[in-house]
Amino acid sequence: MERQSQRSxxxxxxxxxxxxxxxxxxxxxxGFQSGRGQYLFDRDGARxxxxxxxxxxxxxxxxxxxxxxxLKSVLDSDLPNLVQLDVSTLAGVLAERLLEYVPYxxxxxxxxxxxxxxxxxxxxxxxxxxxxxxxxxxxxYHGLTYGALSLTDDxxxxxxFGPLLPDCTTIPFNDLDALEKALSTRQVAAFIVEPIQGKGxxxxxxxxxxxxxxxxxxxxxxLVADEIQTGMGRTGRFLAVEHxxxxxxxxxxxxxLSGGHVPVGALxxxxxxxxxxxxxxxxxxxxxxxxxxxDLAMAAGIATLEVLKHEKLIETAAKRGAELRLALxxxxxxxxxxxxxxxxxxxxxxxxxxxxxxxxxASWTMLETxxxxxxxxxxxxxxxxxxxxxxxxxxxxxxxxxLLPPLTITEEDCSWIETxxxxxxxxxxxxxxxxxxxxxxxxxxxxxxSA
Numbered sequence: 001m002e003r004q005s006q007r008s009x010x011x012x013x014x015x016x017x018x019x020x021x022x023x024x025x026x027x028x029x030x031g032f033q034s035g036r037g038q039y040l041f042d043r044d045g046a047r048x049x050x051x052x053x054x055x056x057x058x059x060x061x062x063x064x065x066x067x068x069x070x071l072k073s074v075l076d077s078d079l080p081n082l083v084q085l086d087v088s089t090l091a092g093v094l095a096e097r098l099l100e101y102v103p104y105x106x107x108x109x110x111x112x113x114x115x116x117x118x119x120x121x122x123x124x125x126x127x128x129x130x131x132x133x134x135x136x137x138x139x140x141y142h143g144l145t146y147g148a149l150s151l152t153d154d155x156x157x158x159x160x161f162g163p164l165l166p167d168c169t170t171i172p173f174n175d176l177d178a179l180e181k182a183l184s185t186r187q188v189a190a191f192i193v194e195p196i197q198g199k200g201x202x203x204x205x206x207x208x209x210x211x212x213x214x215x216x217x218x219x220x221x222x223l224v225a226d227e228i229q230t231g232m233g234r235t236g237r238f239l240a241v242e243h244x245x246x247x248x249x250x251x252x253x254x255x256x257l258s259g260g261h262v263p264v265g266a267l268x269x270x271x272x273x274x275x276x277x278x279x280x281x282x283x284x285x286x287x288x289x290x291x292x293x294x295d296l297a298m299a300a301g302i303a304t305l306e307v308l309k310h311e312k313l314i315e316t317a318a319k320r321g322a323e324l325r326l327a328l329x330x331x332x333x334x335x336x337x338x339x340x341x342x343x344x345x346x347x348x349x350x351x352x353x354x355x356x357x358x359x360x361x362a363s364w365t366m367l368e369t370x371x372x373x374x375x376x377x378x379x380x381x382x383x384x385x386x387x388x389x390x391x392x393x394x395x396x397x398x399x400x401x402x403l404l405p406p407l408t409i410t411e412e413d414c415s416w417i418e419t420x421x422x423x424x425x426x427x428x429x430x431x432x433x434x435x436x437x438x439x440x441x442x443x444x445x446x447x448x449x450s451a
Contacts, residue, residue: 003041004031011286026381035062038406038413040390049416051391051405052363057230059256060307062407067259070303074295076188078153080375081295089299097305098266101238104247107274110292112230114254115143118192120267121250122147122165123287125190125222128276133188134165135221137173141199141395142192142226151192154199156396173202183219190250191216192224195240199395201349201402203342209244222249222273228265229347232256235307235406236318236345243344249273259304265299313407320409321345327418335376335425336360339399349394349401350378352420367442377442378435380422387420 003010008029012020023029031043038061040048053059053323060067080086095108109124111117122275126132135153143149149158150165158164169188171178181187191212196203216223232253237243239251250273254265254385278284291297308314325348328341337360339353352375355361367374376393379401383389394402403417427435 001020007031009013026377027385032202036059036407037064041140046388048388048390049405049409049413051061051389051403051417053404053406054260056234056255056260056404059232059234059262059407060259060304060311060313061406062260064259064303064307066307067261067303070299071261071296079295082291082293085369087294088293088298090295090302091293094301094305095264097302098253098268099205102251102268104270105251105268106271107269109267109269109274109287110297111254111267111289112263112292112297113143113265114226114252115148116289117228117252117254117265117267118142118148118151118226119145120287121190121192121224121252124250124267124269124277125224128273129189129220129222131187131189131221132167133169133182134167135171135182135188135191137178137193137197138170139173139197139199139202139395140170140192140194141197142194143228154396163230172203173197174208176208176215179212180215180219183215183221186219188219188221190222190224192226194226194230194246195246196230196235196344196347198229198402200398200400201343201394203344203349204244206244209241209246213246213248213280213331216249224248224250226252228252228254229404230344232304233314233317234345234347234404235343236312236314240270240344256295257301257304259300262294262297262300264301265292266301269332308407311408316409317345317407320407320411320414321348323411324348324403324414324417327414329427331422335429337364337428338425343403346403346405346407346409349400350403351400352379353399360429361437363431370442373399374397374442375403378428378438379421381438382424382427382435383420387416387418387424389417406407 008020032040033043034041038050040050058214089112098108099105109120111120118122122134138153140151140153144157147165150168153170169182171182195209213223225241227239241248249270251268257266258264268420325341325343328350332338337352339351342349354364380391380393382389392402394400429435
């Protein structure tokens with residue numbers, strides 16, 4: 001494209017200037033030109049391993065040929081897209097195939113995004129139960145539209161946007177006593193929960209999700225599993241709740257369902273809930289979304305399910321994830337800054353924490369005083385600049401780096417990850433050293449920003 005060289009200046013002028021400044025400050029403005037599978041290529045042709053995958057969107061990798069051909073075939077078919085006063089064949093096929101993976105649910109509502117699915121879940125739960133209360137967990141992330149934001153437990157996202165949705169209660173993740181106290185009022189329509197929390201890769205205890213399902217049944221509350229990030233094979237099962245043998249009343253899917261090309265979301269639910277919402281002919285369109293069942297989105301979802309099945313990517317996620325977690329866990333005893341490696345499948349969190357040695361403790365304290373969670377940038381930035389690995393910190397003020405790669409990664413890719421993490425973490429234990437010089441630069445930037 002003839003205007004590639006202007007991409008940063010155009011974004012600074014017409015879009016989000018602060019994002020452009022962030023990318024330049026940490027050295028991420030390399031000008032990615034193309035993507036194939038789990039790899040990205042910058043303006044100089046250098047290859048990067050993508051452990052971010054568009055926040056989990058590219059589970060089947062970038063530009064998968066099956067997906068591309070499916071989209072081309074739709075464009076070449078002159079289909080009567082979005083007639084609205086008609087029903088879509090492709091939407092029927094995608095709904096049917098999704099429900100084959102979740103046979104205890106009966107109906108599908110399509111949306112354009114994960115946040116739209118959360119909004120729909122709130123409306124469906126209130127309509128079906130006649131109640132208004134919604135319960136969610138500390139450290140949850142459910143999206144940034146108003147209903148979803150009301151259930152997103154992060155003041156960095158909520159600040160300046162209040163008042164938010166009323167009747168929303170926050171409980172600690174993994175606290176069944178707190179959940180029962182909230183549900184016992186019998187005013188709660190739904191408990192909306194991420195089976196594994198995206199912000200921090202926080203794992204449920206083995207008792208939490210089964211216990212939550214039992215409490216929801218006891219008190220007449222609907223259990224909604226937000227599988228927008230954890231679903232579609234990410235954790236080595238089609239749904240993360242399968243690890244704990246839980247059957248929610250609603251399941252929310254998006255991100256990976258799109259194949260990375262056409263946004264799509266899906267709410268899967270029980271028939272009686274759906275029938276409470278769409279209970280008469282004059283309420284046939286009481287909730288909807290103009291573009292939700294468009295043919296390209298439906299074709300993208302169908303093609304993604306085909307790739308997951310025929311390339312056995314869910315099984316790959318389980319196998320590669322177990323291997324990678326084991327390799328990273330073996331590093332923990334050797335590095336005092338490493339605390340824990342956790343996750344399921346290819347959703348992995350690597351947590352760091354305060355060191356014990358005096359020299360490292362002084363440097364850690366300097367960073368934390370300037371900006372909580374800043375240490376992880378001393379890992380992610382060198383991983384990117386020196387080892388060509390793109391990854392992310394798992395939330396504001398977090399000490400956990402999240403690995404969310406495409407499910408197509410190979411054994412060689414896992415070796416690349418292991419070697420690179422080992423090298424960078426080893427360097428982080430050398431004071432003074434290049435990594436801590438980077439730390440001083442980041443501290444200076446943080447101080448200037450707050451001044």
